[in-house]
Amino acid sequence: MEKYEQLAKDILENVGGVDNINSVFHCVTRLRFKLKDEKIANTDKIKALDGVVSVIQSGGQYQVVIGNNVPDVYSTFVEVAGINPEGAGETKSEGNIFNRFIDFISGVFTPVLGVLAATGMIKGFAAMFLAFGWLSDKSGTYQLLYAIGDSLFYFFPIFLGYTASKKFGSNIFIGMAIGAAMVYPTLAGIMAGKPLYTLFEGTVIASPIHVTFLGIPVILMSYSSSVIPILIATWFSSKVEKWMKQIIPDVVKTFLVPFFILLIVVPLTFLVIGPVATWAGQLLGAATIWLYNLSPIVAGLLLGGFWQVFVIFGLHWGLIPIAMNNLAQMHFDPILAMTFGASFAQIGAVLAVMIKSKNEKLKSLSIPAFISGIFGVTEPAIYGVTLPLKKPFIMSCIGGAVGGAIIGFANVKSYIMGGLGIFGIPNFFKPGSPIGSTILIVIIAIAVSFAIGAILTFIFGFKDPANAKAETEASGRETETLIEREILTSPLEGEVITLAEVADEAFSSGALGKGTAIKPHNGKVFAPASGVAATVFPTGHAIGIKTDEGAEVLIHIGLNTVQLEGKYFTTHVKQGERVEAGELLVEFDLEKITAEGYDVTTPVILTNSDKYLDILVVDDQTVKVGDRLITLVI
Structure with missing residues (x-):
């Protein structure tokens, strides 16, 4: 905990404290907050924290991108904040319908993604070993591996019953009990027998009836691996629970509330919710396949090209339940398959940056970002390397688009929701089928994506934030390869001197920040850039400007002039203007x-000033108001 304690405290302080947090949970790389008021959060300060990659505000969430260490940072954060991790994700969704949908989906699926990927990988490797002929489907090794890998998928409604109930703020064990009833083994055995009769015979929704409940025919469905029925059932359960708690006396609530909820919700799930939701899922799956079949190549170009953009804004959550539904209904999914090359295009661009850049800090960031990207975690690559440089990110999107088009053209599908990156290759092994050209096409697609991302980044290049000090000393001028974050103009007319020459140790030592000093020729101070007057001292001797680009500039008129208590100073702006x-x-x-x-x-x-790679001051001895004074470099 000690390792991340200060980072956790700084994040807590700058998101507005515990009182501004509705909920917080984490995914693979991000702390995901639901804040009461995002305007209170000090985004610039959070971005500048050592250990924070970036901050994204999307889908009704305030997302602090941490990277691979996010589980440790999260556990430290909830301890520092005094938040119960079991209840940290509970929140009432607010905002527009789209934001509420994204928030709900991410809240339900995020807690199980790690185990989902792990079991998917095991299931994929078992299928791969079977396809290679290394194991027989009759061997105990294969059967045990397959049981481990298939366990979460088979009992998925139980897991979603837990996470959905937690999201709805209802009893999590009731949600699990509903999910368990849906996958109860005896019911699956009944479905294998001869039906009593068939409802809607001769239609697309023909439904064999094996049992009745109080004389009402029950349409039994296979709910193993299903997504939509349990989510609707759990939502309905949360409404019934709220109503029950209002009418049942406190003394018997503990057992009578779940008693009546299960007696009401479970039968309704089998009689109405389950069949209708399953049919809706089948229609949704058929609709996605219909759109996909219109032009698999165009679909691959769009999904592969924009996947990383979707990830940045959290919009990929809208596609994940569709893919899971496809796997449950049709036992395959083409949607996420077409995005598989995107992460490899991303690390191709990172590799080109790592080789081409002369900046040591950028090189050091590229190495862990590249390694993470190999395993499918691309946020460090996106936020730390390619997106700030712009062109490499665009080139990676092009690479992902081409890879998606190849997979779409070859009609490649994934058969499990498994690992990411190189661990995602087993997702494309069809259980029980021999190895064909599918895996070769997948490998070609990711190789092409990688190559395009790397080659295009090499060809088109990027504005390299090369080592500013070394190049300035070598050339005696500002290098053209610097990325100029912002130009600050001179706020005064006068003689420029170094901070080291200032007769005040607090300034000359650089303890208060880097910059320069001016011996003024007249008594007027002007804004060095557009922004907000963040601090205006009542004495008028100092003013702080927060520029539109995020620079925090302090102009301190004279030394020890605070002792004049405002005499001889006239301010023309107010704080906050x-x-x-x-x-x-x-x-x-x-x-x-x-x-x-x-x-x-x-x-x-x-x-x-610690936010910038370097702060370059002009060599001119005298300046006029509006002349270039300081160049901020990232």
Whole structure:
């Protein structure tokens, strides 16, 4: 815990504290917050924290991207915040319908994704060993491996009953009991027998009847691996539970509430909810396949090309339940299959950046990002490397699009929801079938995606944030390969000196931030960039500007001038007001301040200078208002 304790405390403070948190949970790389007011969160400060890759606000969630260490950071965070991890994900969804849908889907599926990927990998490897002839389907080794891999999928409604109930804020064990009833083995055995009669015979929804409940025919369905029926049943259960708690006396609530809920919800699930939801799932699966069959190549281009964009905004959650439904209804899925090359295109671009860049910090970021990407976790690559450089991200999207088109053209499908990255290859082994050309096509697709991402990044290049100090010293000028984050103009007319020359250790040591200082020729201070007057001291001797690009600039007029208590200073802006570049901020009487014995040297510093790779100050000895003064480099 100690390793991430300070990071957890800093995140907690800057999201607005516990009182601003409705819920928090994590996925593979992100802390996902539901905040009461996202405007309270200090996004810039969170982004600048050591250990935070980026911050994304999408789908009604405030997502703090951590990377591979997110489980440890999450466990530390809930302990520091005093949040019960079992209840950390419970929240009432707010916002528009789309945001509520994304929030619900992510909240239900995120807790099981790790185990889902693990069991899928085991199931995929078992299918691969069978296809290679290394194991027989009669061997105990194969049967045990398959049982381990298939366990979660077979009993999926039980797991979703837990996570959905937790999301709805209802009794999680009731949700699990509903899911368990749906996959009860005896009912599956009944379905194998001869039906009593068939409802809707001769139609697409013909349904054999094997049993009745109170004389009402029960349409038994195979709910193993299903998604939609349990989600609807659990939602209905949460409504019944709320109603039951209002009418049942407290003294008997403990057992009578679940007693009546199960007696009401489970039969209704078998009689109505399950069949209708299953038919809806079948129609949804048929609709996706119909769209896919219209043009698999176009579908592959779009899904493969935009998959990483979907991941950035959390929109991929809308496709995951469709893919799971396809696997449950048709035992295959083409949707996620077409996105498989995207992560390999991403690491291809990262490899090109790692080789081509001369910046040591970028190279060091690229190595772990590349390794994570091999295993399908691309957030470190996206937020740490390709997206900030822009062009490599675009090239990776092109690579993913081509890979998706290849998979779409070859009509390749996945048969399990398994691992990511290289561990996802077994997803394409069809259980019980010999190895054919499918795996070869998958390998070709990911190889092409990787190659396109790498080659295009090499050809089109990127603006390399090369080592600013080394190149400046070698060339005596600012290198053209720097990424200029922002230009700050001079707020005063006067003589430029280094901070080291300032007769105040707090400034000269750089403890307050990097920058420069100006010995003013007159008594007017102007805004060095557009932004907000974040701090205006009542004495008028100092003003802090937070620029539109995120720079936090402090202009301190004179040394120890706070002792003048505002005498000789006139401010023209108020704290919190917006200012435009070149706008008059403060006027001061230069002659009178000097006559009172004060040094009027004015430091201009970046209080968040650690956010930048380098801060370059002009070599000119004198500057006028509006001249380039400081270049901020990332």
